Amino acid sequence: MFIKNGWYVAAWGHEIGRELTQRWIIGEPLVLYRTQAGEVVALEDRCPHRRASLSKGRLVGDAVQCGYHGITFDCTGACVHVPGQEKIPSSMAARRFPVVERWQWVWIWMGDPAAADESLLPDFHYNEAPGWVATGGCIPVEANYQLLTDNLLDLTHEAYVHGKTIGNSAIVDVPIEHHVEGNEVHVQRVMRNTPPPPLFKRVRHFEGNIDRWQIIRFNMPAHISIDARGLPAGTDDVSRGLRWFSINSITPIDERSSLYFWTITRCFDLEDEALTKLIGDQIYKTFMEDVEVLEAQQIMIETDQRQQPDVSIRADSGTISARRIVQKLVEESNSTAVRQVASRVAG
Ligand code: FES
Ligand SMILES: [Fe+2]
Incomplete structure (x- = not known):
């Protein structure tokens, strides 16, 4: 049972550098790294092509090249290169997670990026x-x-x-x-x-x-x-x-x-x-x-x-x-997700 729309600490700031670092948070695999300008990036550590682990690939400038077939994603998750073809499939993108670096820690928002709200940081x-x-x-x-x-x-x-x-x-x-x-x-x-x-x-x-x-x-x-x-x-x-x-x-x-x-x-x-x-x-x-x-x-x-209940x-x-x-927050977010699916089905 996890809250998705909330901030979690992904790492100490000093742990993240110019190498690809894997972290699992609320059951989701992430790849973390710093751009050349020093900004921390978090992408889903699962290549949209055949779901290889992106953290096993390598950094090319600020982009991540998957180590399996070489498809490359920039730090927004957009695909910028597919080996052997010009055209990039429209749904070829890595999921990007909002990140904030504050008070020595790297914080990540695991839910809807549009709902990421820095005022909710403790x-x-x-x-x-x-x-x-x-x-x-x-x-x-x-x-x-x-x-x-x-x-x-x-x-x-x-x-x-x-x-x-x-x-x-x-x-x-x-x-x-x-x-x-x-x-x-x-x-x-x-x-x-x-x-x-x-x-x-x-x-x-x-x-x-x-x-x-x-x-x-x-x-x-x-x-x-x-x-x-x-x-x-x-x-x-x-x-x-x-x-x-x-x-x-x-x-x-x-x-x-x-x-x-x-x-x-x-x-x-x-x-x-x-x-x-x-x-x-x-x-x-x-x-x-x-x-x-x-x-x-x-x-x-x-x-x-x-499975006895605790005695408080x-x-x-x-x-x-x-x-x-x-x-309460998990139930609220689950019912929002159900409503969204229902409105997609109805629409
Ligand atoms: S699985 Fe990543 S490029 Fe094929
Ligand atoms: Fe203690």
């Missing part, structure tokens, strides 16, 4: 804002993308999965507040006078308890930012506090595998490269703890012959709202 500008420094990566995960969004919208698991880094038992005692605005879900947890988790202590050397905030925002299809703050308890002393954003985009490869794009971007000790490395390593380790849980969970869901608890309220939004 606000991830902290990935490269002045006064902030980001570190991050991309983790392949053998699990459905919604298991990852569930995980990020309910952080009570930190107490059980991440006790060595960002979790401790304090989180379990404080219930979340949540509300929905349009297609956004907001989840918040404020923990007062609580012991700092191990990584916070390592990074900011807190001596006593802290006040801690987690302010989470979900945007469709699967983008989640977490504004995490920790200040010495009872103070508003930001200079001795921790504030970072955990920015996450989950790109479904198919129903059971995903790419997990992530950054941690902070606004303190900007020049400290050793600290950047420490945070990057520790957060990667933390996320790999999630991956271990989620990949095992995926197998348990797939092999459940009774109070902490699931944010994840349930996010899943409802995705379900």
Whole structure:
């Protein structure tokens, strides 16, 4: 179940260059590359002639030459050369997908190109804002993308999965507040006078308890930012506090595998490269703890012959709202597609 009319992260900007790169997103094969002017192009990685993989071909200037019979497509997907004949068949074209490069990531619109709307990008500008420094990566995960969004919208698991880094038992005692605005879900947890988790202590050397905030925002299809703050308890002393954003985009490869794009971007000790490395390593380790849980969970869901429904608890309220939004948007786009087919048949 995938939203088509939405932005997905296809790659980090630095991953795409003058070679052909294949990516699968929501079950569709794509070939990505940069033009000589530096613009990122995404075409369907399926040659319209005999469906060979275009990413196995080669770049000729800004055009892609299929490696099977040499038919060539420019960066708009238009066919510009058919070996051995002058005339180009009218339907010989590769499908092109709208692409935007922003905040270090390459975003792709997988649905109707006419509906591509940049105002629907989540606000991830902290990935490269002045006064902030980001570190991050991309983790392949053998699990459905919604298991990852569930995980990020309910952080009570930190107490059980991440006790060595960002979790401790304090989180379990404080219930979340949540509300929905349009297609956004907001989840918040404020923990007062609580012991700092191990990584916070390592990074900011807190001596006593802290006040801690987690302010989470979900945007469709699967983008989640977490504004995490920790200040010495009872103070508003930001200079001795921790504030970072955990920015996450989950790109479904198919129903059971995903790419997990992530950054941690902070606004303190900007020049400290050793600290950047420490945070990057520790957060990667933390996320790999999630991956271990989620990949095992995926197998348990797939092999459940009774297909039992989940039994929900109070902490699931944010994840349930996010899943409802995705379900509603998928149903809406399916009914639009059915209407379009019906009007074509009638016409
Ligand atoms: S399959 Fe691409 S040119 Fe024949
Ligand atoms: Fe986690």
